[in-house]
Amino acid sequence: xxxxxxxxxxxxxxxxxxxxxxxxxxxxxxxxxxxxxxxxxxxxxxxxxxxxxxxxxxxxxxxxxxxxxxxxxxxxxxxxxxxxxxxxxxxxxxxxxxxxxxxxxxxxxxxxxxxxxxxxxxxxxxxxxxxxxxxxxxxxxxxxxxxxxxxxxxxxxx
Numbered sequence: 001x002x003x004x005x006x007x008x009x010x011x012x013x014x015x016x017x018x019x020x021x022x023x024x025x026x027x028x029x030x031x032x033x034x035x036x037x038x039x040x041x042x043x044x045x046x047x048x049x050x051x052x053x054x055x056x057x058x059x060x061x062x063x064x065x066x067x068x069x070x071x072x073x074x075x076x077x078x079x080x081x082x083x084x085x086x087x088x089x090x091x092x093x094x095x096x097x098x099x100x101x102x103x104x105x106x107x108x109x110x111x112x113x114x115x116x117x118x119x120x121x122x123x124x125x126x127x128x129x130x131x132x133x134x135x136x137x138x139x140x141x142x143x144x145x146x147x148x149x150x151x152x153x154x155x156x157x158x
Contacts, residue, residue, distance in 0.1 A: 004090050101118065106137045
């Protein structure tokens with residue numbers, strides 16, 4: 001039996017302040033502006049699309065697993081200014097996932113990792129189904145397998 005899922009971008013309200021910062025303010029939080037020089041290569045976690053060559057992105061540390069468990073986590077992510085937060089349909093895959101080697105990290109309701117696996121992006125739906133078949137899995141974080149950067153969160157959907 002298949003489980004419906006929905007992929008979620010980082011919430012725009014979590015990063016509005018960062019989008020308004022100048023270079024000095026960004027430096028104070030360990031963030032930098034960069035100009036995109038290859039595509040793919042700079043996946044925006046707000047739009048869930050790869051940034052275009054020549055576009056400016058902000059690279060900053062983001063607390064993507066804000067939980068009171070040993071698995072709480074923060075890491076570097078890219079965002080672009082002037083884009084909308086992705087709002088994907090049920091079972092729709094984000095464009096940034098399709099051409100990457102991915103790490104899937106499945107968590108229970110206490111934020112404890114219960115299962116993890118890697119896959120190529122074109123097979124991610126199949127592996128999400130496998131993980132959501134486990135009743136204890138409440139949500140899944142998808143990371144880029146090589147650099148380990150957070151991409152998005154996946155939740156069960158009705």
